[in-house]
Amino acid sequence: xxxxxxxxxxxxxxxxxxxxxxxxxxxxxxxxxxxxxxxxxxxxxxxxxxxxxxxxxxxxxxxxxxxxxxxxxxxxxxxxxxxxxxxxxxxxxxxxxxxxxxxxxxxxxxxxxxxxxxxxxxxxxxxxxxxxxxxxxxxxxxxxxxxxxxxxxxxxxxxxxxxxxxxxxxxxx
Numbered sequence: 001x002x003x004x005x006x007x008x009x010x011x012x013x014x015x016x017x018x019x020x021x022x023x024x025x026x027x028x029x030x031x032x033x034x035x036x037x038x039x040x041x042x043x044x045x046x047x048x049x050x051x052x053x054x055x056x057x058x059x060x061x062x063x064x065x066x067x068x069x070x071x072x073x074x075x076x077x078x079x080x081x082x083x084x085x086x087x088x089x090x091x092x093x094x095x096x097x098x099x100x101x102x103x104x105x106x107x108x109x110x111x112x113x114x115x116x117x118x119x120x121x122x123x124x125x126x127x128x129x130x131x132x133x134x135x136x137x138x139x140x141x142x143x144x145x146x147x148x149x150x151x152x153x154x155x156x157x158x159x160x161x162x163x164x165x166x167x168x169x170x171x172x173x
Contacts, residue, residue, distance in 0.1 A: 025049075025063050025119040038152050040092075041159050045081040048089060048159070050152055051123070053115075057146050058097045058126040058155065060089060069118050071108055082122060088162060089124050096154040099126035 028037035029047050038050035040060065051059040062085045064078050074082070086104065093099060103125040107114040114120075 023067055023116070023119050025116060025121065026067050029063070029065055035152070038148065040152070040155050041085070041088075043081070045078050046085055048085060050148060050155070052148075054148075055103075055123075055125045056127060056131060058093055058099065058151055060093070060124050060155070061121045062086060062089060062124070063119065063121040067119050069108070069120055071106065071120060086122065086124065088159075091162060092155055092158045093124065093126050096158045097126055097151070100129050101127040103127060 028039055028049055029042070031037050031039075034040075034042070038052070039047055040050065041048040042065075044065070046062055046064050048060055048062050051061055062082055064074060064082070066078070068074070090102065093102070104123065106112075106120065106122050108117075108120060110117040
């Protein structure tokens with residue numbers, strides 16, 4: 001008989017943790033605890049963070065440091081850095097997780113599906129052939145095959161190995 005439960009221990013920690021009163025992205029960007037917040041990279045303009053509610057293993061987001069919701073409010077430097085970090089992030093994901101494809105995009109505004117509409121962010125979702133299955137349709141459950149802490153360690157290691165615009169992270173390894 002199938003179980004009605006899916007074991008996902010990392011979710012319990014997030015669900016029971018005290019939530020910041022401010023924007024969750026601003027909170028992570030201002031925090032000194034990158035490992036706790038799954039921040040993979042940071043510099044003076046943007047940061048890269050793992051999604052706490054991933055669509056797939058290795059789902060990351062690139063976020064401007066400034067709390068803005070409209071893409072047209074980005075400075076030229078911020079737009080360029082987002083593009084540069086998209087390229088670097090794709091290299092990191094390829095090397096660390098070996099995906100066969102990617103979904104990349106923005107959900108700008110609540111009507112477009114943004115869960116956090118007040119602070120724009122770009123999603124990069126690694127994809128593998130056959131990574132979709134019946135679970136979301138039948139049980140409204142998404143199966144993530146690796147613990148987020150393990151994925152974080154893999155991605156952080158590769159981010160630290162690549163030449164980056166600025167080495168702005170804390171030494172976590």
